[in-house]
Structures are given as C-alpha cells and as structure tokens.
Amino acid sequence: MSRLVGASMDAVSAGTPDSRDVVSAQLARIVGAANLETRPSALVPYRTDATFGFSGEPLAVVRPADTREVAEVLRWAAARRVPVVPRGAGTSLAAGAVPIHGGIVLALTRMNSILSIDPVDLTAVVQPGVSTQALARAANEQGLHYPPDPGSQRVSTLGGNVATNAGGLHGLKYGNTAGYVLGVQAVLADGEVIRAGGRLLKDVAGYDLVRLLTGSEGTLAVLTELTLALRPAPQASATGLAYFEDLEAAGDAVRGVIAAGILPATLEFLDARCIRAVEDYAHLGLDLSAGAMLLFGDDGSPAEVERTLAITAEVMRERGAASVHKATAAAESEALLAARRCALPALSRLGGATMLEDVGVPRSRLPELVRRIEEIAKHHRVVIATFGHAGDGNAHPTGCFDPKDEGQRERVAAAFADVFGAAIELGGTITGEHGVGAAKHPFLVAQLGAAQMALQVRIKQAFDPAGILNPGKLGS
C-alpha cells in the first residue's frame, strides 16, 4: 500500500514548482489562501511532532474551518491518492502525527469551538481542535468534570486525545479517553460524512464504530466533532507523596494499596532520575536522596478523600516508605501533579535527547517490568529513567542520550526492542496510552499476532481502500 502512495505522490510531485502551484490553487479554493501553506520552509514545523527521530516531508498544510471543508479536502485527496495526515497540536509521542509518506497535513486547530455543554445529559459537544484543558475548564465552570488528563493536557487537542485514546494521571479511577467518547462525527476517506453514537448512554445499534474510531490514529476517518461524557465535579481532592528506597518497593506499596480495597484517582511513580529532573525544573523541595517516589491522590466527597488518603498513607508506611507527606493546600497539590506532568521534558535536562516508551502490564506485574527495564538498560549500557502510572501498570521508560552519539542512539533503540519483548512476555502491551504511530509500528505484529494483524489491515482497507489516511500507521 505504501508503494501505491509513493507512486501517487510522484504524480502530484512535491518537487516541481508547476504542480505545487496547481495544488496550491486547488486547495486554496477549498480552505482559502490564508489557511494553506506550501512553501517548504514554512512547512518545516509540520514535518515532526514530539517524537525524537521521525520526520516527513509534507506537500502542504491546510487548516479547514469546518466539516464541509474537511470533506472537500478528502475528496480532493482521494481523487489524487494523496496522503492526508490529521493533526492537532502535534504532541504525539509515537510519531502518530508525522507525515512519513508526505501528503497533506490536515491541521484541525481552527476547529476549536466548544459547541455545547449539557449539565443534564452530562455531555459536551466539541470540535476536534479544542484543547483538553479548555474543555476541562469550561466543564468545571458548570460544576462538571472531564477526567482524562494526559500529561500534555494544556496543549493537546481532544481530537488527538480521541484518535489515540489518550490516558492521563487519573486513569486508575476514571479510565482512558475511550470511556468518555459517546459519539463522533467523522469524514471518511472518500469525503462522506457519518455520525456514530451520540448523547446516549446506551446504544447498541450497529458495530461500535465510536469505539473503533477511538484510538484509530487518524487512519480510518477524520474526526470533526466529538460528543464526550462529563461527570459531576468532585467536591474535594487531595494529593500526597511517599518516598521509597527503589521502584520495586514502590511497586510493592501499590499492590498493598489496591489489596486494601482502595482505588485512588491517582497513583503515579517516578524513579530517582525523574525526581531529580523534575526538582531541577519545578523546585518543589522533593527528596533527592530517595530511590523512588509515589504520588497519590483522590477526589470525591471530603470524607471519602480523607479516608482514601489516610489508608493509602498508612499502607505506604507499612510497606516501607521512607517518608509520607500530604499536600495540605490545593495549590501544593496542583503543583505536584503539574510537576509530574513535566517529567518527560524535564528529563531532557539530564543529557539532550529523550526517547520514551509507553509499555503496560497487568498492575501486579509492574515491579517485575521495572526490574526487567533496569536489567535491559544495564545490558545495553544506556541511561533509562522511568516514570508512569503505577496504578494502571503503565510505565514510561525514557532513554536519555546525546543525540549526536550514533552508537548511544542505536543502543537505546535496541534496549527498547527488548523492553517491548519483556512487556509482551509479561502479558502486557507495547503502548498503553500514546498510540502505536510510526514509532512502534514495526513491533505491532509481535503483540497482535499475524492473524489479528491481517484483520487490522482488512479493517483499514474497508474504511480507506486507497490508503490515503495517515499511511504508515496501524493497518497502514
């Protein structure tokens, strides 16, 4: 399929000025000249996303204003077999938004209206370019709560969140984005517009396309409107932190908390390197001598929150926490969570580039995964700092390396291949919440097996026979 795409690209040919002019004129008729860019130098920012080492050469970036324009762009692209890569804020950590086969980058950031928030149906209808935080705030103003909060929530768009089924810091109690997607409007690869689901809590008519399109990474359709579920805002929330000798001890404490019948909203871990990097940026007074840190928190009624935090703290002490603190003020609580969200970029302070992964295992096996990661790092002589969602069994081992050192880079890549292997062996996944993208695509078949991979390809072909939607990802 990718060969077909490559050939069609030559037909439109990004190279010759003539064809570029023709492309420009045609696309400009759809979105307006102001919302189209074809100059190679101005396209440089759209070649990459937040993933290290992946880039593509887009032919153009278009910024449509509405569903109709998206449909017209897709009709145009389908007729010419030009790839179309939907893009929100470009914060993918799996090269999901990188136009690796060129084509048109469809930037959906102009479609950034919150269309409605309904306090009775507990739903929000939004355009895909709304930022996660913008919805969370708007919901909050009406006493409502949109729980998914990926690390990049201030930046990331809801369209991207749904397309990758993004997780967040509150996944343990609230789950990933998928749990909140009730309906979508989507433009298919040939420009047809469909609606699936809606403001319904129960709806079993037809195959569950809402669930299928969630996490489809822009390979099946372009999401142009989302109906999302909200919850009543919790009355109270609180956060605490505990220090441990190492990650294994922290993992053991997590098991203890869950075994005690407690399900905190947040249960996050950072290893010693992450603690140092975060402290270096945020100056929170974290204990730099600790081997690992657990950040825990809950929300709900004040009594409930107090009980969860008290029991969690007690279990942590029992399981050998060196010290346990509770954030007394809301601002302190928020600062701790914000600092945790910055763990990845802050790690770049340790030595230039970062390559991060997103493996997940059943919660009970997280300590084992963490131990395996440490062994793998040692074996390949690379620095891997690990943080993640302890309660979800989702770890973000992050390779820190000098980008100019080819050998180091290759060793990090080799180490991650082993980490994927370890995760799969432990009954886990190569990606918990970031998506497969182009970065993990070569490893997908190892997890799914040949038969399922073939089915994934057939699903892709059913939606997008010409293979123009975000080629090189998932079913390709």
Place this chain on the structure above:
Amino acid sequence: MTAQGIFDPAALGTCISCGFCLPTCPTYQLTGDEAAWPRGRIALMRAIDDGEVDVFDAAAREQGSFCLGCRACEPVCPAGVPYGKLIEQLRVAQWTGRRRPWRIIPLMWFAGSRRLIRMVGRIRRHARTTAASPEHSGDMLMLGCFERALFPAVSRAAVATVPGLTVPRDQGCCGALHAHNGDLARGEELARRLAERPGRIVSTAGGCAAHLAAVVGREKVVDYSEALIERASLPGPILIDGRPARIGLQDSCHLRNGMGVTAAPRTVLAALGDYVEVPGAGECCGAAGTYAILRPTESRQVLAEKITTLTALDLDFLVVVNPGCQRQLISAVRRAHLRTRVVHLAELVAMAENGTVRP
C-alpha cells in the same frame, strides 16, 4: 552568509519538541499556525543551522520579526530552552547592516549615544541624585533611554520613594534595544559598561532589567518593586471618594519571564489600594520593545483582548513596570475612551506618599 554559527548549539539542542510552550505564545493564538510558535521557530532555526533553509528565506524572515520576543514560553519550558537568546541570535543574522528595519535605526543610534540621551534627559528633567541622601546604599538607579525622553517622571518618582539611590549622570544605555534588534554584541558591550560601577543596578524597566541580568548576572540587577520592599515601608492605600482605589497590574513580559519578578509589584499594589488581578496580566500587551513600531497591526491584535478585559474591569489605575508597556497602554486606553489611568508603579507609590491623587 554561512548558516552554521548563528545559534548557540547547546541552546538549540535543548528543545525536545514537547510543545508545552504552545498555549503561552501570543502569535500562535493569533494564527493557529505551528510555524508561529517557539517549537515551530526552533524547528526552522534547526533547518537554518543545518543549511537546509536560508536564513534570509521569506518564511524565516517573517518568523524572525513576527515573534514578539515576550519569552512567555521560557518559564513554562520544562527542558529549560533559552528561547529569548535564540530569537536574538536569529535577529543578529537577519537584521544585519542594510537589512535592519529602517524604523529602528534612528532609535538605536539615539540610545547608543550617551551625549544625546543625557541631553534629552536633562531637557525632560529626569531624576538626579539628591545631595541630601542621608544613607547612600551603593545602588544606582538606571535611567532608561526612552523613559528619559517619554516618562521622566518615573525616575523622579523612583528616587523620591526608594531612599539612598544614586543616579549617575553619565550613564549610558543598557543595550537591551540593540540586543533585541539584531546587534547583540553592542547590546552586551553597553550592558557591561553600565555594570562596571560597583553596587547593584535598580531598574524601572523590565526590558532593560532582563537584558542586564542576562549579561552581567541576576544578582547585580534589582527591579524597582524589589528595591522598594527591601528599603522602604509601603505607603497606605490611595483613597478615591473615600474608597480604596481599584488598581490592576500589567506585568512586563521580560520582568516576569526573564527576571522571574511577579510577586513584588503585586505586594506593593496590595498596600496601595484594592488590588485586582487583571486576567491575562502576564500576557504580552503587544508593545514588546520595538514591535509596536515594526509590526503595528499585529501589535494591536495582541492588545485587543486586553482592552476588552480592561473595559470590563473599569479600574482606577492600571500599573505598568516598563516604559514600552506604558506607552502602548496609555494610547490604547485613550483610544478606547476608558477612565482608567495608566501609570508606572513608581509614580503611583509617589502619589500615595504625597497624597496628590486626583481622580
């Protein structure tokens, strides 16, 4: 010109493209274009550095001048990218010789001439060292070049309210204007010369302070608000018709993002009246040094939302801590026919001490 050597490689290498800077960037808010925010501009700088894009390429030149240089992206950057330095370095390459925007050439020439700024300052009656200063602190008050010409009352108010400041008569420009407009070498030279004198430099201009601090060290530079809190007891509230004045603040971007000063001016204002936090106080007003002169259209677009906010707030005073913001907001408030008075922090403190407030 060869591409290599324009940018500090360590600074350029620090960005890991996480995108956390996006929501703070005013030019991204205006356009929604990824080329028009720090991560996109850094991608472009890297392409220039690789020799792939010419530094004088039209899109590269556009981004070099479109950026406000407000540095709002810096405090939110977990990786610690010194973006302000990178944009200065880009402008050094792009605004050399004849390519320097003609509108700012006379300004740089004016600020670069010690004799000229002294003369203008004297005509406009900026502050002088008072012979009666009982305890001399060793700190000098820096006279901003444009502040001397446009707002000489600010330095007079600063000297009147912070005891023990000296005002050297022969001081030159701090070089911020040069550094921000493509002459980093001259900008650094001027800053070093100003800092030769022993003691600290007290500044009433956020733009100057941040530049000085970047060249000669943060410990050498003090903002007026910090000096005031250190040295003087704050005056009581300003009353208007028997009620405390409603006062808001517009942060100076460089004071906030470059110097990290946000609390001190607010502490002072809380004593002076009924302090109201202006939503978006930390976001650029569009003055951005010479930006208002070079890109008046965009400057006003950035300003527009602020005016809507200020109209709704109906303040008695909007306080500024940088002459560029003062000029921008005075004319904006006038255009919008608001009753709000735009004054520098030092001027308001002086008013409170003298009791000379007229509503």
